[in-house]
Amino acid sequence: MSLIVNGTAVPAPADARVSLLDHLRETLHLTGTKKGCNQGACGACTVLVEGERILSCLALAVQYDGRQVTTVEGLAQDGALHPLQAAFVEHDGFQCGYCTPGQICSAIGMAAEAQRGVPSYLSDDLSADTTLTRAEIQERMSGNLCRCGAYNGIIDAIQATIAPKVPA
Numbered sequence: 001m002s003l004i005v006n007g008t009a010v011p012a013p014a015d016a017r018v019s020l021l022d023h024l025r026e027t028l029h030l031t032g033t034k035k036g037c038n039q040g041a042c043g044a045c046t047v048l049v050e051g052e053r054i055l056s057c058l059a060l061a062v063q064y065d066g067r068q069v070t071t072v073e074g075l076a077q078d079g080a081l082h083p084l085q086a087a088f089v090e091h092d093g094f095q096c097g098y099c100t101p102g103q104i105c106s107a108i109g110m111a112a113e114a115q116r117g118v119p120s121y122l123s124d125d126l127s128a129d130t131t132l133t134r135a136e137i138q139e140r141m142s143g144n145l146c147r148c149g150a151y152n153g154i155i156d157a158i159q160a161t162i163a164p165k166v167p168a
């Protein structure tokens with residue numbers, strides 16, 4: 001049984017009770033993914049599984065046998081930051097940085113959801129326009145908390161990079 005983390009096959013834990021978050025951090029030493037609440041309330045542990053954002057603290061690692069997991073460490077390519085990572089720097093999207101890996105993974109997954117036409121709480125109906133306006137981004141990112149209150153910079157970074165690529 002194995003998972004594919006950032007493109008590399010790694011063994012799943014022998015203990016089926018181990019969360020994906022703990023497996024990433026404690027066994028694989030991928031400490032970019034953060035543990036905040038450990039109960040699904042803060043978004044700090046967000047990673048991508050085949051492009052979909054999940055809370056790794058609420059997931060068992062063995063559930064992801066054979067699946068592609070991407071953590072913040074897997075976003076940079078050939079030593080270059082992912083455009084959203086660079087935008088967080090440019091737009092002051094963080095202070096302490098603790099929430100940042102989760103924010104970035106969540107934003108990438110969020111943009112894919114909008115592109116697929118997945119409605120949000122703000123949508124008038126299930127077929128509503130999913131253009132990523134500032135209000136839509138705020139709503140769709142509301143599961144990712146930032147104790148430093150860097151929200152304006154976070155939304156600016158997302159608007160500058162991801163939102164323009166989502167067709168209206």
Ligand code: FES
Pocket residue numbers: 034035036037038039040041042043044045046055056057058
């Ligand atoms: S650590 Fe997973 S949601 Fe807070």
Ligand code: FES
Pocket residue numbers: 093094095096097098099100145146147148149150
């Ligand atoms: S930058 Fe400190 S919690 Fe978000």
